[in-house]
Amino acid sequence: MSDKVIYVMYDDDHILKDGAKKLVSNGVKISEVFSPFPIHGIDPIIGIKNTRLGIMAFLYGITGLTLATLGMRYFMVVDWPMNIGGKPNFTYLDNILAFVPVTFEFTVLCAAHGMAITYLLLNKTLPGMPAQNPDPRTTDDKFVMEIRLSENSNITEEDIDALLSDTGYFELDKKEVK
């Protein structure tokens, strides 16, 4: 099915934000915003939910904590209890103080790397991936709003154009996509 995409370019983040507010209040669905830096407050306007990556980091951290505990218990208590000055490691709990540093480091290691890898996968940003921003200037000083006609069946293209015309955009581009 063919679709038409409107790319509206702004040269200021605040103008784009005000424009987005106006469009959304008139029932236009904005499918994407491309910007060189995070525009604070744009997410609720265009209906983007907060990421749950923080919860993932916590889960990865718990995994690290568990692995470190199980690992050290096996190495130091089960497989070969080390006898230091006649004080062998019979239980993990009696020796837990010596295991605090490595437990902490391993928890952080798993949480940080787990979250970073998940982040890259979710964003689909991996080495060699092609760039998808509609205009190279969106990584410099321009801000682009993407509106898809297929997602706006309740409003005509002319109405969108009329709404856009007084949002103070910098450039307007329309593309037919498959």
Added chain:
Amino acid sequence: MQKEAAIREPLILGHKTYHDITEDVCRPIEDKAPKMWYILFGIALIIGLYGVGCILYLLGTGVGVWGLNKTIGWAWDITNFVWWVGIGHAGTLISAVLLLFRQKWRMAINRSAEAMTIFAVFMAGLFPLIHMGRLWVGYWVLPLPNQFGSLWVNFNSPLLWDVFAISTYLSVSLVFWYIGLIPDFATIRDRAKKPLAKKMYSILSFGWSGRAKNWNRFELVSLVLAGLATPLVFSVHSIVSFDFATSVIPGWHTTIFPPYFVAGAVFSGFAMVQTLMLVMRKAMGLEAYIHTKHVEYMNVVIMVTGSIVGTAYITELFISWYSGVEYEAYAFLNRATGPYWWAYWSMMTCNVISPQLMWFRKLRRSLLFTFFISIVVNIGMWFERYVIIVTSIHRDYVPAAWSMHYPSHIDIGVYVGTIGLFFVFFLLFARFFPVLALNEVKTILKGSGQSYKESPDYHNHH
């Protein structure tokens, strides 16, 4: 948009636009490198290669080529290790701790400070590896299943904690740094004209497109990584200090070590940041972004951490007497008046007296003076580690075993070589990577840019 007090000095000087920031940061990468860069790179490379030569000789011959003896089994190797790890503390402190404290001035310096951190930790990691003698079995420090029987590494040992601490610190700092670099690489990619550069930066930027959802995740990941890296910064040097503090050697066996080492690490790390940043801002024309106010903020950190270090030195000295342990008392008396008195007093002068000069506003805002002090502090912090390590062990319980440490030319070569290699890495970074977090800096332009702060509607906008 974040507002700040009108009397606060702007963080970005001049009348910059978003595009100017991109231009200012990308221009040095896109232009031809200046002649000075080649000269410095050449010098650093020669010194670095000399160091590599010394390391190869050491590996071929054995650790005996160092100036160690039966009494002094640890000297320059561990001194250099701790010195480099300490220097490697500023970057992550700046980007993580200052992010949690919402210190916007960090944005101008965090990228290069973090690069410095990573390269410094590379250099640090080299010393424990080469001191094993057999570099190729370095992986034995990991708890890997093996065919030697039930043979595991000792998780009770601070040296093993160090393995985990340093490797976690290095890899997490690297990830934190790179996640911030991705959007900036995308900026360079979209500007690149030469096909090779376009290809390279395209790979490095991982196809970043700057979608709203990507930025939403980016901000959270930065915050959580900062939250994770903050205790990490403190844990790493605490664990390095455990290498000494958990032993029973007079002069090492002190509970004050962890906080004292962490403060010392931040102290020396910021000094190194000052040394590099003062040259870099000039050479790359970034005076509008890294200016006197940034230097002053960093000097305040140097002053505070220097005072903590000074307090720790004096506390240590007092406790050695107050403890009533004669061996402990002798270790400190020997430090100050024994054959290594000159090292002790260099350390005292460089680390205790010099940071106190930063109380004077004129001095802490003077770039030349800051540059001078930053070098002095780094010399002082090298002496601190040398004093702690060598003077504590060169006179042990048996006077017949008393000895002195004289570095061999290999000791010196490896140390100087790491400085060369460090600069090789840093110069390559400054040449090909965005040295400023350019897209992050854009977010503070309207809040802290000079032209915006001076405009009449700054305080009645929105």
